Amino acid sequence: MSSGRSAGEAGGPKLGLPGWVYRDERFFRGEIDKVLLPSWQVVCHQSDIPAPGDFRRLDFAGKPIFVVRGEDTEVRAFYNVCRHRASRLLDGDASGAGHCRRGRIVCPYHGWTYDLEGRLRGVPDRAAYDDFEDAGWGLNTPEIEIWHGFIFIRCRPGGAGVAEMMAPWEDAIAPYRFADMRALGRVTLRPRAVNWKTIVENYADGLHIPVAHPGLSALSAGSYRLEADESVMHMSADVPEQGTGSWSVRGYSRYLPPVEHLPPALRRRWNYFLLWPNLAFDIYPDQVDFMQMIPLGPRHTLIREIPYGHPDGRREMAAARYLNWRINRQVNAEDRDLIERVQAGMDSGVFRQGPLSRNEICLRALAQRLREALPEAIEPDPPAYPE
Numbered sequence: 001m002s003s004g005r006s007a008g009e010a011g012g013p014k015l016g017l018p019g020w021v022y023r024d025e026r027f028f029r030g031e032i033d034k035v036l037l038p039s040w041q042v043v044c045h046q047s048d049i050p051a052p053g054d055f056r057r058l059d060f061a062g063k064p065i066f067v068v069r070g071e072d073t074e075v076r077a078f079y080n081v082c083r084h085r086a087s088r089l090l091d092g093d094a095s096g097a098g099h100c101r102r103g104r105i106v107c108p109y110h111g112w113t114y115d116l117e118g119r120l121r122g123v124p125d126r127a128a129y130d131d132f133e134d135a136g137w138g139l140n141t142p143e144i145e146i147w148h149g150f151i152f153i154r155c156r157p158g159g160a161g162v163a164e165m166m167a168p169w170e171d172a173i174a175p176y177r178f179a180d181m182r183a184l185g186r187v188t189l190r191p192r193a194v195n196w197k198t199i200v201e202n203y204a205d206g207l208h209i210p211v212a213h214p215g216l217s218a219l220s221a222g223s224y225r226l227e228a229d230e231s232v233m234h235m236s237a238d239v240p241e242q243g244t245g246s247w248s249v250r251g252y253s254r255y256l257p258p259v260e261h262l263p264p265a266l267r268r269r270w271n272y273f274l275l276w277p278n279l280a281f282d283i284y285p286d287q288v289d290f291m292q293m294i295p296l297g298p299r300h301t302l303i304r305e306i307p308y309g310h311p312d313g314r315r316e317m318a319a320a321r322y323l324n325w326r327i328n329r330q331v332n333a334e335d336r337d338l339i340e341r342v343q344a345g346m347d348s349g350v351f352r353q354g355p356l357s358r359n360e361i362c363l364r365a366l367a368q369r370l371r372e373a374l375p376e377a378i379e380p381d382p383p384a385y386p387e
């Protein structure tokens with residue numbers, strides 16, 4: 001196992017978060033400000049934008065962002081907002097992918113033009129602006145960090161970087177060689193009528209696996225483990241050689257081929273990493289995906305997801321990837337039902353707070369971290385917010 005330490009054994013909260021924090025508009029605005037905008041968000045993988053001018057968009061918590069590869073092959077991040085009259089600059093396709101032609105970002109409103117380094121290069125009727133210096137009107141930038149090939153941005157600076165946050169887990173992650181991976185599919189966007197924390201907590205909830213996911217429990221054969229530190233939760237399980245249960249599970253157990261670059265202990269391990277506050281990496285021997293919970297409102301969240309893997313022409317690998325997808329399609333359907341049940345209960349006003357088992361170290365760590373940012377999340381009822 002990696003070097004993560006357990007959290008919340010003695011000093012953590014014994015009660016989970018109160019129901020009102022899953023539905024309250026003002027609390028949600030506080031979360032955007034104190035939790036979500038100061039956090040790192042993945043945009044895509046560096047292989048998704050291989051050529052100069054290739055870009056990917058991400059709209060997160062009201063901030064429109066894009067990352068683009070420059071003529072010098074560097075990847076940069078910018079706000080997708082024109083400096084003239086604030087128009088959105090780049091559209092891209094439904095998944096936010098596109099290409100800037102001739103190395104230029106051209107605003108569709110009045111034609112201001114920027115280069116791929118964000119510098120203002122062209123202004124129609126420039127002489128009509130008083131005291132105008134192009135140098136002062138380049139695109140605004142969020143922070144950017146590339147971690148094992150994944151491109152992250154952060155709207156509000158301060159606090160640890162991605163690599164720093166993930167340092168305790170580096171030994172567990174480095175063997176997968178994320179940087180050499182390529183997308184195995186397209187971005188999927190799944191809207192859910194629930195609070196973002198309802199999804200995040202369900203992801204890190206260990207107790208429901210044997211009860212609510214028969215397929216996943218058959219696959220992990222009781223080996224499910226939880227670990228947590230301040231910023232990262234880790235759930236993992238090992239797939240036995242002979243699986244039981246559905247044919248997808250049995251087939252996956254049987255066909256999953258050895259992945260030579262992984263050490264033997266990881267060749268049949270399923271890992272789930274949750275990076276505070278809203279980003280999950282599902283790391284399997286056959287592929288990895290990220291799953292990002294994008295909050296749209298107190299009761300609305302978009303799940304943004306895409307898988308990546310190493311080029312591998314083996315038929316057994318194709319079978320394992322397909323069966324993995326089938327197993328997780330079933331798990332997702334089960335989880336969708338669970339999170340909707342929970343959100344309905346949180347919305348009802350009947351639920352105030354529930355107890356957290358000593359074994360729910362991830363849920364304890366998540367509740368503690370949220371309360372550090374927003375101390376009112378300890379109260380069973382919403383505070384009287386000033387008008």
Ligand code: FES
Pocket residue numbers: 082083084085086087107108109110111112
């Ligand atoms: S808003 Fe972009 S050129 Fe005017």
Ligand SMILES: [Fe+2]
Pocket residue numbers: 202203208213331335
């Ligand atoms: Fe689940």
